[in-house]
Amino acid sequence: MTAYVLTAIQYSVFILFVVLAMMRTYAALYSKEERRFMRHRMKRHLRKQNEITKKRTSESEITQLFKEAHLPWLTNYRFAVVRVVGLLSGMLYLSLTTTSTNTILFLVGWAVLTEPVFKFSLIRLYLARRIKKITEMKEGELFSLFAMLKTDLIGNTREEINVYHLLKDTLPYVHYIKPMLNQFMRQWRESPQLAGQNFEAALGGETAQFLGDFLGGLHRMDRDNALQVLEEQNEVFGHRRSEMLLQKAEVQRNSFYTFFFLSAFAVIGWFMWFMFQMTNQAMNM
Structure with a gap:
């Protein structure tokens, strides 16, 4: 043990002297101004590489x-x-x-x-399932937003529509689309049309496309025209909602069927293995 300690001390002293010698050589080869310039250039290079790394990280598919x-x-x-x-x-x-x-x-x-x-790794399947679940929740909240807008407009007796306060009242009832609504409300003061386009691009899908166009042009409508537009889309939204529920029920049925099939197959396999072991032991006795 003592030999290892002495060896480590010798190497440490050697490395220390090498570092000191390199520092003295560096100081002798370059002037103070040149060293300062090289340090600044190295910092700029590291900062640039850090920005490139961050950009690649943010743009990565993963x-x-x-x-x-x-x-x-x-x-x-x-x-x-x-x-x-x-x-x-x-x-x-x-x-x-x-x-x-x-x-x-x-x-x-x-x-x-x-x-x-x-594509078929465990983490990729987990992310795909989680994204699909979040997408379904966003779609459900968009349907809820559609219903709340219609209810608020029916209950509003004034012809003039206050889009900002209308959306602000719906924020406590949504979660997954709340950041998009906050962004829409911030951008709406500058450009309602641009805010609607960004809302549609952030969420995607036909439901978001209709609501983005509707909210972007809502400030130009009166109460009756807005209700008429919502009423025209009511049947389409109801059909899409029913279609989503049917697809979700079909997935649940398939999942239960697969689970019970695998469970039954495992029980049958275990029973066959148990009988084979019993028969094998009886024949060897």
Whole structure:
């Protein structure tokens, strides 16, 4: 043990003298102004590389997936760090408690299941399911917004429509589309048409397209015309709402069917294996 300590001290002293020699050589080769210029150039280069890295991170497909899944604190680089930490922790634990085969299986399984580039990896399937669920919730809140706008306009006795206060009253009843509504309200004061276009682009879909156009031009309508437009779209919205509910019910039925099928198959397989083991033991006795 003492030999290792002495060796470490020797190498540390050697590295220290090498660093001091390099610093003296650097000071002798370049003047003070040149050193200052090189430091500023190095800082500008690092700052530029940092901005490029941030831009690539923000534009990454994986980062966009995390944003759509309402996980904005996760980026592709942060998720890569999480993967590496999880991989090293799992391999360290398995290497101390089990065989090397299990460690290799964990390495392969972790690398495949947590790779977001693979369309059928566990993390990609989880993100896709979460995004689909959030999209359905946004669509449901858009239907609710449509109904609340219609109810508020029916209950409003004034012909003039105050778009800002009309939307502000609906904010406590929505969650997933609340940021888009806040953005619309901020932009509406400058350009209602642009605010409606951004609202449509942020949400996407036919429902958002109608509501974006409707809200963008609502300030030019009176109460009767606005109600007439909503009434004309009422049947379309009702049909789309019913279609979404039917699709959701179909997915639930398929999920229950798959679950019960796999459960029954597992029970039958276990029973066959149990009978095989019993028969094998009886024949060997």
